[in-house]
Amino acid sequence: MRVATEAFRVKQGDRAVITVIVGAGSRHETESLNGIAHYTEHMILRGATPAMQLKSFEYAHDDRLGGSTTTERTEFHMYCREAEDAEPAIALLARMIVDAHFQDENVERERRIIQAQCMQSGCDIRVFALECLHKVAYHPNPLGLFTGGQLRTNEAITALDICRFYDAHYKSTNTIITAVGDVDHEEIVRWAEYHFKRLCLTSETDSFFVELAVQGPSDFWNSEDGLILQLFNYAILCKAAPIFSRHNRHVNDVMSLLPYKEFTSVSQCFFTHLGLHVIIARWRYFAYGFTAADLEQTKEHYKIYNQEKGQCVRAVSCMLNLHMFHTGRHDSPDKMWSRVQAITIDRFRAVAKRILLDGEFTLVGYG
Secondary structure (H helix, E strand, O other), X not given: OEEEEEEOOOOOOOOEEEEEEEOOOHHHOOOOOXXXXXXXXXXXXXXXXXXHHHOOOOOOOOOOEEEEEOOOOEEEEEEEOOHHHHHHHHHHHHHHHHOOOOOHHHHHHHHHHHHHHHHXXXXXXXXXXXXXXXXXXXXXXXXXXXXXXXXXXXXHOOHHHHHHHHHHHOOHHHEEEEEEEOOOHHHHHHHHHHHOHHHHHHHHOOOOEEEEEEEEOOOOOOOHHHHHHHHHHHHHHOOOOHHHOOOOOOEOOOOEEEEOOOOEEEEEEEOOOOHHHHHHHHHHHHHHHOOHHHHHHHHHHHHHHHHHHOOOHHHHHHHHHHHHHXXXXXXXXXXXXXXXXXXXXXXXXXXXXXXXXXXOEEEEEEO
């Protein structure tokens, strides 16, 4: 993270302005996700930060706190009436950026505002003409993308998309903090290091380890619910849909299934503050977005994997031991495959909703 200051004695008006600059703009987007940089800025300023946190700062409800997105960068600024307000301003900006949470309901709420702005920009002939000029002049370079996105692309952006964009660009190595006015350079550096230290942690290394678990069926090996739990894991491993693409820095791409006689523990672990949102987004996809084509791809992966495992003495022995201990019988691979084939997409979604989303969960972490 870089810090730059320009200090001089201010005679009247605001005594200082603090700005956080992130190297993320419309040129870092794709055609299908045009507008996501602007969307992320909105989520950090309004949708992502609870109002109670903003009320802790005197200037939170006027135009002294704001942001903007351009082709190459996103800026968040805070104007300070007094010199001693510089540290609270840095603390507020850090809390907004580092503690951003991109929940589905907040994304949907902010979407209406963004779409209204997008329509308003389209009515401004000068702005629209300039955007069209860039699109023609720079196409197919991303420099030609609209900075505020388009109605169709803004409508398609999801919470997981924003999480991915945030993780790719909101890093300490891609962030600049500037302070202008009645400020002291050494103090600004010290405050920036203190308040933005967690951004540095999540940019470079895993800052913690958290295990999230829910309770599954008691009859894991014989029940249809147990088979569907296994398919959850195969769907993640075979990337049955784009939402299951790898997020190694956020989550462990394996769903841990631990069957006991009383119940089954279903858990996943994550390493950064965005990991929980990645997992919840995946689980919601199992319950609401998983398609019949996704299910068929997952079943095929199940079949191939178990055919390979059937050639391994250790794997077959392990499965035989588990089946006999828990159920007193051992079904043949052909019979298991026929049971898997009988699972419908409606049944798959219903089990995902009941087990992964509707029940209680346990969360334990350290770091």
